[in-house]
Amino acid sequence: MKVTAYFEDHKNIIEEELKKAKKEVVAAVAWINFELYNDVFIALLEREIQLKIICTDNPSNRRYMDCIKNLQKKGAVIKLLQMPSNNNHMHHKFAIIDGVTILNGSFNWSLNAAKSFENLTVIENCNSEAKKFLREFDAILKIEKETIKKLQKFSRCKNCIDGELLNVLVFSEQSTEYSETYGDVICVCNNCLEFDKIEECVQDSQIYTLINELSGASDDFEYDHIEEYLYQHLASHSDLDIHAIGKVKSTVDWQDNDDVETRILWKNKFVGDRLPDSLDHDFGVYYDN
Ligand SMILES: [Zn+2]
Structure with missing residues (x-):
C-alpha cells in the first residue's frame, strides 16, 4: 500500500x-x-x-x-x-x-x-x-x-418518551437440517423494546452457514463478509424498509442462567447509534426443525 x-x-x-x-x-x-x-x-x-x-x-x-x-x-x-x-x-x-x-x-x-x-x-x-x-x-x-x-424518518414510540421505532429483521437462532433459517420482521422501540411483528417467516438459506463457518475467522474478515452478504439479502426484501438485520443468540452463564439477546449484524444507512449492537430480547423469534 x-x-x-x-x-x-x-x-x-x-x-x-x-x-x-x-x-x-x-x-x-x-x-x-x-x-x-x-x-x-x-x-x-x-x-x-x-x-x-x-x-x-x-x-x-x-x-x-x-x-x-x-x-x-x-x-x-x-x-x-x-x-x-x-x-x-x-x-x-x-x-x-x-x-x-x-x-x-x-x-x-x-x-x-x-x-x-x-x-x-x-x-x-x-x-x-x-x-x-x-x-x-x-x-x-x-x-x-x-x-x-423512509430511512431517515423514525416514528416515535407510543409507550415511552424517548423511544424511536425501527424495523429489524430478526433471524431465529436455530436452523433446519438444510441450513434454512427463518426470521420475523419486528417493529421495535430502541428504548423500551416494545415490539410488533410486521412480517413472519422470512426465509434465508445462507446466514446460518455463513455465521457458523466464519465464527473461527478473524473479526475483520467475519464482519466484512457478513455485511456484504446481508446487503445483498436486503436488496431482495427492499419493499420492507428494514433498518437492521439481527440474529437471536442465547448463552448459558456460569450459574446456568439462560441469557438471550438479539445481536445486530448489519445496519442500514442512517441508523447508526440509534440502534445498539445487541438488544436484550429474542422478540419471540423461534423456529426449530
Ligand atoms: Zn418505547
Whole structure:
C-alpha cells in the first residue's frame, strides 16, 4: 500500500490517475464540471473502461446535462442523486480505480474547487479499503430519494418518551437440517423494546452457514463478509424498509442462567447509534426443525 497526500494541482493528479485505469473507474463526487473532465471521460470510454459516476442532483451539475447525456450514450453510468431535503447532500469526493486505487479528499471535480483550500489523498494497492468504498458506491447507486426519506424518518414510540421505532429483521437462532433459517420482521422501540411483528417467516438459506463457518475467522474478515452478504439479502426484501438485520443468540452463564439477546449484524444507512449492537430480547423469534 502506498499513500500520497496532495494539497495542490488536484485536477492534474486526478487525470493522471484516471488515465492509469485498465478496467473500471467508479466515482462518487458531489460536484463535477463534466465539461472540464469530458476529454478524460471520453478517453476512458473509448478504451472500453467502465465508467460509473454519482454526483449530487443540483443546478450546478445539471448545467452539464448535454455532456452527461453524451457520456451516457457512450456507455457511462451516471446518476444525479436526489436527496429528500436541500440540507442533505451526497457529499463524497472519492474515486476507485480498478478496485485497488482510492482517490479521496475534500476536492470536488470542479473549477471552483481549484480556488479553495482542498486536499486529495491517493491510496494505491489497498484492496480491502477500496472494497468498502465500492460497497458505499453501490449502496448510493441503488438508493432512491424515497428510500432515503423512509430511512431517515423514525416514528416515535407510543409507550415511552424517548423511544424511536425501527424495523429489524430478526433471524431465529436455530436452523433446519438444510441450513434454512427463518426470521420475523419486528417493529421495535430502541428504548423500551416494545415490539410488533410486521412480517413472519422470512426465509434465508445462507446466514446460518455463513455465521457458523466464519465464527473461527478473524473479526475483520467475519464482519466484512457478513455485511456484504446481508446487503445483498436486503436488496431482495427492499419493499420492507428494514433498518437492521439481527440474529437471536442465547448463552448459558456460569450459574446456568439462560441469557438471550438479539445481536445486530448489519445496519442500514442512517441508523447508526440509534440502534445498539445487541438488544436484550429474542422478540419471540423461534423456529426449530
Ligand atoms: Zn418505547
